[in-house]
Amino acid sequence: MKIDVVKREKDFLRVSGTEAESYLQGQLSQDIEGMSDGEARFTFLLQPSGKVDAWLRITRQAQNDYLLDVDKNYGELVLARLKRFLLRTDCRVEILNYFLYTEIGNSRNENDFVDCIAIPYSWFGFEFTDYIFKSDSFSEGFTLID
Template sequence: MTTNPSIAALTSRALIAVSGEDWRGFLQGLLTQDVETLAPGEARFGALLNPQGRLLFDLFVIGQGDGAWIDVEAAHREALIMRLTMYRLRAKVQITADETPVLAAFGSDPGAGWIVDPRLPALGWRGYGVAATPNAEEADYDVHRLALGVPGPADWGVEKTYPIEANFDLLNGIDFKKGCFIGQETTSRMKRRGQIKSRMLPIDFDGAPPASGSEVLNGERRAGEVLSGRDGRAIALVRLDRIVDGELTADGQLVRTERPDWIGDAANPPAAA
């Protein structure tokens, strides 16, 4: 029996159109993702970092015939436009808001016109201006994402988190071979040394989530911090070496960390120096 896909309008996301003869080189020098080889109709996940290598904006870059769309949090679109305009200098680039709607499909293949989510195929598909009638809420998509253990913008904030801590390296969000980008030195050094002490992992518990910002404790020892979540499931930034043994609690309730298959060995504690 064929099941219709769940389709949700992602009203929390918005688009920026980038065009002009220098658009590829302009974005290539800024973002964590390679855009030089981006094909029309292809989407890639990435970020714009600050010079210290912390996350400013998560984003998707979608190839167009004469430029690209940038899919970013709607609440941060104007801030990103201002940031890109500041970096533009003499580059021949046009940067404008675009009101094409952003959709997500999950559960089953929605057919032509949709783009497989570049982070993780199990997340489903993203649609830009696709003629489709939503039959689900964005909250349903958020539950789907959270079930897969994939963190989202509510988990990393602004200029607080390193992209590797947010698993961008495991979700195809960083191209380590593309050359320079803002924040590259710190990002590459963390990856090269392999001493990644903290990562975002899903945690399970009974009932309502612990308050955002609650400490994850291993006994009396701090093991991490709860970020965003829903009943029974949340994302936490945890110290990998402090969740191996012992009973974990957060806000007075028992929690259990999970290591999704897509994270693999990256959730193991770093070897002793």
């Protein structure tokens, strides 16, 4: 069965290192301590004054390894903002060239699509699944729609 997806423009960043979780905990509005691998949460990136710099989603890939996705053209802003307070902290922040495709619904089998990160979520009662690929040539299990 092929899954119909739409391509969405996003910027991706990876935050990793032994102090990545504690560093991000102090920069984001969302509590990220205790997230499990594969879990995703929406959050704000905050200024020290509490003002919002960016709206993003954080996905825990492994212990002290997080994937952030933000609206297109905000990646550099988020990168600069996160690096601004990285003083004597074992935490690396880098931009990734990943690609995002979204399915309306959640028809994925847990064993399918090992070449991507799949993030199911709901928004105002509608089910979606985001598929994040490391390259723009995605799996044969998908059909791109306009």
